[in-house]
Amino acid sequence: MLCSYLKGAKLRAWLSRPDCPQAVKECKVLLDQAYGVNGDDTTVIDPLEEYVRPLDTARATNMPPDLREFVHLRRTVLRAHLRHAGVVFSRSSTNVGNSQIMFYPSGDQSLRAVPGLIKYIFEGDDGSMAFAVQWREALGRNGEGDPFAAYPHFPAKLYSARASEKLEKVKILWVVSHYACWAISEEEVVVLSLCRVSSCISKPRL
Numbered sequence: 001m002l003c004s005y006l007k008g009a010k011l012r013a014w015l016s017r018p019d020c021p022q023a024v025k026e027c028k029v030l031l032d033q034a035y036g037v038n039g040d041d042t043t044v045i046d047p048l049e050e051y052v053r054p055l056d057t058a059r060a061t062n063m064p065p066d067l068r069e070f071v072h073l074r075r076t077v078l079r080a081h082l083r084h085a086g087v088v089f090s091r092s093s094t095n096v097g098n099s100q101i102m103f104y105p106s107g108d109q110s111l112r113a114v115p116g117l118i119k120y121i122f123e124g125d126d127g128s129m130a131f132a133v134q135w136r137e138a139l140g141r142n143g144e145g146d147p148f149a150a151y152p153h154f155p156a157k158l159y160s161a162r163a164s165e166k167l168e169k170v171k172i173l174w175v176v177s178h179y180a181c182w183a184i185s186e187e188e189v190v191v192l193s194l195c196r197v198s199s200c201i202s203k204p205r206l
Contacts, residue, residue: 002180005097005194016086067120067132070169077123084172089131092117102176102193103133105168113176114138115191117163124169131170134163139188148190155193161186 014020063076080094090098099118105111116133124130136159139146148156161183177195184190 002192002194005178005180009194012088013086064120066167067122069167070124070130070132071122072125079121079129082121082129082172084175087178089118089121089172089175091121092119092134098178100179100181101131101133101170102179102195103170104174104176107171107174113193113195115159115179115181115193116168116170119167129172131172131175132167133170134165134167136160136163136189136191155195156190159189159191161189 063071063074064078067076078091080091081098082089088098089101092099096117100115101118102113102115104113115136117136118131119134120132122130122132139158139160146158148154148158177193179194180192182190182192
């Protein structure tokens with residue numbers, strides 16, 4: 001599963017390169033249409049600064065009740081997808097795989113990145129895009145009962161299969177990577193970070 005994901009990521013990165021042949025880029029258009037990534041529901045964020053280019057097709061919608069903690073307007077803009085630095089993020093109701101993210105809680109890089117599911121991609125009061133994320137709860141304490149705790153260089157960990165009902169607002173720059181998820185029972189899942197570097201990663205700019 002991890003190998004397939006990495007192959008797909010490499011293909012998407014190559015298709016996004018400016019020197020990619022035009023004939024191959026035509027294939028990218030077909031793939032984007034097939035997998036629901038298109039200009040109508042995707043916001044492009046500049047990788048060097050927190051800047052959102054608004055889309056003419058965006059429409060404000062009524063505020064979901066569980067988003068009122070983060071947005072204090074009666075209406076907001078919700079999106080199905082968002083592209084940042086060449087990486088596509090999606091809400092879980094649209095694409096579960098693209099909604100699975102590792103992020104720093106409250107943006108605190110001194111803490112270990114934790115997994116969550118993107119429930120909403122929304123526009124905040126300040127006009128910037130953010131994620132409303134459901135946590136996955138870790139099983140056991142201090143690695144007790146986790147068979148992967150004995151392998152510190154293999155970034156897998158056991159988590160609850162159920163995501164929290166409570167949402168946390170996550171800024172885009174707090175996200176470390178996507179993760180792969182494998183259900184080993186109705187109650188447990190294995191989460192494997194797909195960050196392409198080791199635990200001594202270069203942390204993103206807040």
